[in-house]
Amino acid sequence: METFLQLVLTGIMVGSIYALVALGWVLIYKCSGVLNLAMGELTLIGAYVSLTFYTWGLPFPLALLATLIIGAILGILTERIFLRRLIGEPVLTIIMVTVGLSFFFRGLIELIWGTDTRVFHPPVFPYEPVRLGSVVIGQVYLWSFIAALALLGILAAFFRYTRWGLAMQAMADDEMAAMSLGISPKFVYAAAWAIAFMAAGVGGSLLGNINGVNISVGYLGLLVLPAVVLGGLNSIPGAIVGGIIIGVLQNLAGGYLDRFTPGGVKEIFPFVVMTLVLLLKPYGLFGWVRIERV
Amino acid sequence: MRMHLPSGVFYQTYKQDQALWPTTFVKLRMWGLLVFLFVIFPQIASPYWLSLANLVGYTILSAMGVQLLIGYTGQVTLGHAAFIATGAYTCAVLVLQYHVPYPLAFLAALIVAGLWSVLFGLPSARVKGFYLIMTTMAAQFITVDFIITQYVSRIGERGHSFSLPPGTLSIGPWVIQSDRDIYYLMITLVTLSVLAMTNLARTRIGRAWMAIRDHDIAAEALGINIVAYKLLAFFMAGVFGGMAGAFWIASLFAVSPEHFTWSWSLWLVGVILIGGLGSNYGTIFGSLFMTLVMEALRNMVTALAPLFPSLETSFLFIKEAAFGLAIILFLLYEPNGLAYRWWQIKNYIHLWPFSYE
Numbered sequence: 001m002e003t004f005l006q007l008v009l010t011g012i013m014v015g016s017i018y019a020l021v022a023l024g025w026v027l028i029y030k031c032s033g034v035l036n037l038a039m040g041e042l043t044l045i046g047a048y049v050s051l052t053f054y055t056w057g058l059p060f061p062l063a064l065l066a067t068l069i070i071g072a073i074l075g076i077l078t079e080r081i082f083l084r085r086l087i088g089e090p091v092l093t094i095i096m097v098t099v100g101l102s103f104f105f106r107g108l109i110e111l112i113w114g115t116d117t118r119v120f121h122p123p124v125f126p127y128e129p130v131r132l133g134s135v136v137i138g139q140v141y142l143w144s145f146i147a148a149l150a151l152l153g154i155l156a157a158f159f160r161y162t163r164w165g166l167a168m169q170a171m172a173d174d175e176m177a178a179m180s181l182g183i184s185p186k187f188v189y190a191a192a193w194a195i196a197f198m199a200a201g202v203g204g205s206l207l208g209n210i211n212g213v214n215i216s217v218g219y220l221g222l223l224v225l226p227a228v229v230l231g232g233l234n235s236i237p238g239a240i241v242g243g244i245i246i247g248v249l250q251n252l253a254g255g256y257l258d259r260f261t262p263g264g265v266k267e268i269f270p271f272v273v274m275t276l277v278l279l280l281k282p283y284g285l286f287g288w289v290r291i292e293r294v
Numbered sequence: 295m296r297m298h299l300p301s302g303v304f305y306q307t308y309k310q311d312q313a314l315w316p317t318t319f320v321k322l323r324m325w326g327l328l329v330f331l332f333v334i335f336p337q338i339a340s341p342y343w344l345s346l347a348n349l350v351g352y353t354i355l356s357a358m359g360v361q362l363l364i365g366y367t368g369q370v371t372l373g374h375a376a377f378i379a380t381g382a383y384t385c386a387v388l389v390l391q392y393h394v395p396y397p398l399a400f401l402a403a404l405i406v407a408g409l410w411s412v413l414f415g416l417p418s419a420r421v422k423g424f425y426l427i428m429t430t431m432a433a434q435f436i437t438v439d440f441i442i443t444q445y446v447s448r449i450g451e452r453g454h455s456f457s458l459p460p461g462t463l464s465i466g467p468w469v470i471q472s473d474r475d476i477y478y479l480m481i482t483l484v485t486l487s488v489l490a491m492t493n494l495a496r497t498r499i500g501r502a503w504m505a506i507r508d509h510d511i512a513a514e515a516l517g518i519n520i521v522a523y524k525l526l527a528f529f530m531a532g533v534f535g536g537m538a539g540a541f542w543i544a545s546l547f548a549v550s551p552e553h554f555t556w557s558w559s560l561w562l563v564g565v566i567l568i569g570g571l572g573s574n575y576g577t578i579f580g581s582l583f584m585t586l587v588m589e590a591l592r593n594m595v596t597a598l599a600p601l602f603p604s605l606e607t608s609f610l611f612i613k614e615a616a617f618g619l620a621i622i623l624f625l626l627y628e629p630n631g632l633a634y635r636w637w638q639i640k641n642y643i644h645l646w647p648f649s650y651e
Contacts, residue, residue: 035424037372085626091423092370093625096567099372099560100621107615111608229428261444268440271432275417278429282421 006135007255008248013141014210015247016148021203022224022231022239023155024196030172030234031192032185034083035095038102039200043221045105046071046201047208048113051120060124064147067201075197079190087185106218117214124209144206151202152240155195159236164191172234219267223250226274232287241285246270314492331481336474344473346589348545351480353565353581355538358487359411359531360562365571366495367527368507369418370427373434374535374562376414379554380437381407381536383446386456386549389463391449396463396470403540404533410437411532412525419521422510434556443551456549463544476545483541487534488574494530503527504572557614564621570631579632587620588613 021043028034049070053063082101086094125139159165170178171188179185200221207217224239227246231238254266283289305311315321339347356378363369381403388399414433418426447456461471470476494500502523505513514520543549561584569580592609599606624631 035427082622082626089629092364093629095370095424095427096563097622097625099563100618100625103557103560103564103614103618104622105618107611107613107618110611111615225428225431229425233424262448264440264444268435271435275429275432275436278417278421278425278432282417282425 002134003255004252006137007251009132009135009137010141011248011251012244013137013145013247014251015244016145016152017203017206017243018220018223018227018247019240019243020148020151021200021221022227022243023152023236024199024203025224025228026231026234026236026239027168027199028192028196029228030236031168032083032087032189033094034086034098035091035233036098036196037095037225038098038105039196039224040218040221041102041105041109042071042197042200043204043207044109044213044215044218045074046197046204047213047217048109048204049201050205051118051208051213052113054120054124060120064202064205067205068198071197071201072194075194076190078197079193083193084186084189087189106215110215115215117212119212120209138210140210144209147202147206151199155199168192223270226270226277228284229274230277230284232284234288235284235286238284238286246273249273312496328485331485332478336477341473344477345545346585348473348476348480350581350585351477351484352538352542352545353562353585354484354577355480355487355534355541356558357562357565357569357577357581358491358538359534361566361571361574361577362491362494362503362534363527363531364563365566365573365576366500366507367503367524368510369415369422369524369527370563371430371531371559372427372563373414373430373432373437373556373559374531375554375556375559376434376437377407377411377532377535378539378542378558379442379551380410380532381539382543382549382554383442383456383539384536385540386458386543387446387449390456390458395465397465400537400540404536407536407539408529408532411528411535415525415528418524418528431556434559438551438554438556442554447551458543458546458548460547470544473545479541479544483537487537488578491534491574491577499523499526507572561617564617566631567621568624568631570633573633575633575636576631579636583632584617584620588617591616 021039024042025036025039028036046067050060050063050067053066054060058066078101082097083094086097125143127139129136129138130142131137159169167178167183168188168191170181171183171185175185178188204213204217204221207220211217223246224243227242228239229242230245231240231242250266250270253269257265257269277284303317305316310316315324335347336344356374359377360371360374363371363374384406385396385399385403388394388402389396394402414429417429421429461469463470465479468475470479495504502513502518505516505518506520506523510520539554542553546553565580565584566576567580568583569578570576591613595605595609595612605612628635
């Protein structure tokens with residue numbers, strides 16, 4: 001029972017990071033209809049940028065802030081240079097452009113930072129674990145969880161109360177109506193990409209704090225795909241719930257199923273879940289069921 | 295894309311109209327090409343060019359199934375390396391562990407890869423578009439990163455690699471040893487599969503696939519059994535993938551999961567997008583272009599290496615970034631691919647001096 005609690009709690013905490021990245025993904029999809037396969041690389045960029053700032057001597061919160069700013073700039077640039085021309089193109093074209101982007105970014109990341117694992121040094125969060133009753137949690141996880149929750153809260157408030165957030169919601173809801181109300185789609189798409197880069201950047205730097213930064217952080221960023229499929233592609237609450245569920249399931253699989261196999265269950269389990277969801281409930285927990293008419 | 299025929303050529307029977315190579319000129323050209331590929335090229339080419347040709351051939355065979363699924367049937371797949379890996383490992387296990395003759399193992403690999411592909415094609419009965427992409431992606435991770443890495447590659451206590459020194463494989467008395475032997479095997483397979491693909495595309499099956507690609511609901515209204523034809527497409531794509539894998543182990547010294555990564559799946563999709571969707575020309579041009587351009591890039595890097603020593607180690611990264619950029623630029627500026635450009639040039643020459651296009 002204790003193991004179970006332990007696994008679930010750690011899962012929730014890692015899952016909240018996935019939820020954060022998944023939120024960025026859903027935002028892009030809702031606002032501009034772009035299915036982004038480069039999310040792993042965005043996460044990776046965030047991890048490396050914050051690491052670089054941190055090793056330059058900035059305190060971690062400031063490094064995170066700098067990552068956010070760089071992320072916003074990169075997001076706007078990406079949208080402006082590559083994705084604005086693709087509005088209205090077939091799905092395959094858009095997806096493959098994001099695949100091209102992922103190769104491009106990964107190549108650049110490897111050129112700039114190499115492939116060796118780097119760690120945040122000195123460690124940002126102390127190593128001593130925290131005891132919650134009988135359960136032991138690493139401080140990294142706890143702080144990541146808090147940071148992710150805070151950001152989710154800020155984003156939720158942004159969508160509810162700010163002018164820009166409302167504009168983005170309107171655009172996601174009904175593009176034509178939003179445009180006739182004077183909302184610029186170009187601005188909204190750029191903002192969506194900027195926010196996605198920022199969310200992925202924070203997610204990446206938190207994930208990088210857990211295990212060190214190397215290419216495999218990009219793989220963790222890819223886990224947003226099972227998360228959003230589980231939650232439903234166009235649902236923001238779905239992204240959060242999906243991310244947390246995927247985190248928990250992944251940890252449980254790692255804890256309970258790993259002993260029956262030679263290993264690797266933890267990495268693969270989210271994708272197994274995704275396949276099952278696609279077979280049984282393809283539009284996810286909260287997604288809109290698409291009815292097609294000729 | 296039908297060719298515009300030159301003036302003075304017209305068909306008098308349906309048989310003529312349906313001929314694979316309709317005019318004497320085309321016949322001569324094709325036989326010339328075959329003679330060049332089968333007889334002349336292997337005689338004049340140096341080992342370097344032969345191995346490069348083998349790489350192009352492997353890319354063509356691998357991309358064939360992707361072309362079938364994406365270009366002809368409209369089912370986007372991002373996990374084709376899984377089926378290539380299935381073919382390669384089936385063949386390798388049968389040959390190394392059970393001492394099955396290579397041709398038989400080859401056939402078994404085709405069937406196993408085809409069936410494995412059908413398994414992951416099953417969700418296509420219910421979902422499409424992005425959701426199907428996710429399933430094929432899952433196929434990649436489940437097959438290569440889990441089943442093959444964790445289970446299959448441990449068969450026979452060989453650790454992570456199945457070693458296949460040259461000369462292990464033989465067809466009857468013909469031992470496949472040198473690059474030239476591999477070339478002959480490759481060119482035979484490529485010719486056969488291009489022929490098979492061309493003929494599949496112009497029969498009932500191919501037309502059904504294209505109808506599904508163009509509009510699946512309309513296709514169903516016309517009486518096409520969508521699920522059956524989609525699964526058939528997945529089966530055939532798996533068979534082509536298995537063929538690529540079972541062929542490629544001939545030129546590998548050891549089979550290991552690193553040969554069949556997700557990047558390779560994405561690379562194949564990039565190849566057909568750059569070449570052009572929905573034609574064999576697309577597959578062939580894309581494979582030629584990507585392999586040769588990357589090779590040219592490598593040569594350039596090697597030439598510049600004395601000046602910038604760090605360049606040599608970072609070649610792989612430059613290659614990745616260049617590939618990504620190439621896909622993006624092609625999709626933005628030449629979305630129909632190289633095959634379309636080739637078609638335009640051919641028509642221009644055919645219709646000269648009255649080209650009006």
